[in-house]
Amino acid sequence: MSNTQSVMFVTKRPDIEMVSGQGSWLVDNHGKRYLDFLQGWAVNCLGHSDPGMLAALNAQASKVINPSPAFYNQPMIELADLLTKHSCFDKVFFANSGAEANEGAIKLARKWGRMHKDSAFQIITFDHSFHGRTLATMSASGKPGWDTMFAPQVNGFPKADLNDIASVERLINDKTVAVMLEPVQGEGGVIPASKEFMQQLRALTKAHNVLLIVDEVQSGCGRTGELFAYQLSGIEPDIMTLGKGIGGGVPLAALLSTDAVAVFEPGDQGGTYCGNPLMTAVGVNVIGQITAPGFLDDVKAKGQYLREQLLKLSDKHHLDGERGEGLLRALQLGSDMGNELVERARTMGPNGLLINAPRPNLLRFMPALNVTRAEIDQMISMLDEVMTVEIASRKQAVPA
Template identity: 55%
Template sequence: MSFTQRPSVVFTEGRGSWLQDSQGRRYLDLVQGWAVNTLGHAPETVAQAIAAQAGRLLHVGPGLHNAPAIALAERLTALSGLGRCFLASSGAEANEGAIKLARKFGRKKRGGAHEIITFRNAFHGRTLATMSASGKPGFDTLFAPQVPGFPKATLNDIESVTSLIGPGTVGVMLESIQGEAGVIEAQPEFLRALRRVCSELGLLLIVDEVQTGIGRTGPLFAHQRAGIVPDVMTLGKGLGGGVPIAALLAREEVCCFEPGDQGGTYTGNPLVCAAALAVLDVVTAPGFLSDMSKRAARFREGLDALARREGAPACSGQGLLLALELPQPGRAQRVADALRERAGEGLLVNAVRPERLRLMPALNASEADLSLALQWLDDMLRRVN
């Protein structure tokens, strides 16, 4: 089925920061499956973990325990400080689970409260409930009628949140950085204010770390920059380093699912859990995230220099989730297309908005590859208006 516009090129293999198409042409990839490939294309450590697990056990179903799922849940709860973990197959599925958990909590603990305050321009997935929770323009009519119960506040405006709180409110849900909106950050003081409000009123603070989690922004989870701990957190994308896995984590006191409330055929699949454990082994190794943050800071300095030359604001984002603003209408897509089709080797970037380029390199992208990307981007910005 046709569901999005894609260039005609067909990719056949990749290694690290580089992709190769069916004609043998190479591309430096700063999209990495939309922030999925934490360790780049075909990382050896993940490939070995998958191969070893495939020779032992592929699938047992959600009604039985398996060792990799237990090990992964233990790792994630220890790293997050949240007591329980449900493993899913996609970020949207994890967010759908968070919505269900909050509504069940509201029914059991808050007299039937079910509304979850979310934010304009947010993106939480493509199921009917997560589209309704999202604030992406057009999502409110695309598959109407929408799932009710998601009043919209304005990011970084605490009064816009408190004005929506009423007897039917059970929680607040947001991204630490709104990725699909163009890499718009929730400011640390705003996250801390949300934490205070939710704690004072007994509301759940639900943080969607699907795009920002697993070291993408520097710390393991982006909300850690604000020094807060949410009640519920979701993970996806980078957790599997290229395989489909996600997680819903919550404080012990919040976990109120009963048998039959939640599930999924591939929940805790041992193959993808083995891959996720391999990713975590690398990302949590001593020095990995500090080294990544240093390379990311130098990359950002280069992007900011380009922004100054273009008369644009400094780039937004944290770590290796960054966006460069190109205010001229449609220029971001024109630059992205020209970079992909450049003579010789191509460069892949994402025109996340008509005026914004989003950059999501592998967390282990080399200094040389990031410098080369800056060089090619610099050259193309001079050519394409």
């Protein structure tokens, strides 16, 4: 293990280095293999070292990497066309991270409010939501404790309750410019917004001349079985943000809007690397693979298969069931053993398993969209093993 003293401490990391990956598997510096059901937190939508992505990256690197955002480039144009072709949006701005795309969405909504709604600026967001780690996106998020972490917060983000339309309506006033939500709250515990709620929200925002922003950084790009999660509800938002899966592992994000909302003027928005051809060339390949005939149907089928296997595991160990959409799913544990299961799964041998516990009583699964059923079965078998051990150890720890 290399000396890590020069790396700033921002999170606890195990004492290993990941050195290579292929498909659903990662390999560390000791040669141990891990079945990866994290995939960079839903980033590697095509798994590790996808051949198509590598070919696109290498081909573009031999042409031009960064001509500067002052010029158009072909991959930028091609990816923007792909995204608008497959969505209800007309305009695309490329960024480098989901937080940056969400920051842009906030700016765009406020600019629209200044121009069209008497300088309305408040954006209603939701408890337990997660929109990024910039000051504005942390303020927009409903993550417990974030309101004091880097206080004072950016003003203007009142919080409603997901799937409770009355809680949204109570917050709307003459300063409200938008409502912003994740169609599936990922960091909050894989909590889907219901189809009925999304439709009610679209109707409510239209009635009050308020924009609807969907943060699809985690739920977009095929993760739910539709290309974009808003399509599950049959609605058309005004603004959408993408990140994670759009680049399949490279730093790429996007802010999309309808023509009516695309009110940025020169100087309002930009970025040194925004829309650079190296990243957007990879994005073109990723979106091309995801939109290929049959791909999303397969994601839906495997999402249903994963759901069925998780429910069987829940029944076997007397847990509280599962929830989610497509291949973004959570197992509700019924007790606070999530962190222990994550550690046991990673350290088990001979192969480890990589999973995530966004809450102590819940496990989250974000496999590659091209994960196989055999790999799902293997994950379930490994999780069953560590769960059996953990539950038994807890029973032994209880005094007689």
